[in-house]
Amino acid sequence: MTLQRRAVLEVLLARDDHPTADQVVEDLAARGVSGVSRATVFRALELFAERGIVARVCHPGAAARYEVRTHRHHHLVCDVCGKITDFDDDALSALQLPDLGSGGFRARDFSVHVRGLCADCAREQDHELRNEEP
Ligand SMILES: [Zn+2]
Ligand SMILES: [Zn+2]
Incomplete structure (x- = not known):
C-alpha cells in the first residue's frame, strides 16, 4: 500500500461519520499530508471499496460517502x-x-x-x- 493510500485509510479510521472524498482531502491537508489530489483520494477510496475494506454508502443525489467497513x-x-x-x-x-x-x-x-x-x-x-x- 502506498503512503498516500495509507493516509487516506487513516483519515477514514479516525472519523466515525461518513465523509465524502472532498472531506478526506481536507483532513489530509489538516494532517499535513499535502499534494494528494482529489482524484488520487477518489481512486484510493474506490479501490478500497472494490476490495471490501471500505464501504461506499449510497446516498442518492449526493456525493458518495465512505466508511471503514466493520460489520x-x-x-x-x-x-x-x-x-x-x-x-x-x-x-x-x-x-x-x-x-x-x-x-x-x-x-x-x-x-x-x-x-x-x-x-x-x-x-x-x-x-x-x-x-x-x-
Ligand atoms: Zn439534518
Ligand atoms: Zn455506516
Missing part, C-alpha cells in the same frame, strides 16, 4: 443536511434477501437507509413551524 449496519439519512448516522438492528441485519438471481444480479451485501430528519433539523423545523403560527 453490517444501517443508516439514518437526513434529507435536509445529508448527515448519515449508523444504527444497528439485529432483525434488519438478519433479513433474508429475495432470490435476485433471475435478473443476473449478484447480491454481495445490503444495508437499509432510513430517510428523514436528523435531530438538529427536526428541532429547527419545529422551531420554524412554531414561529409561523399567528
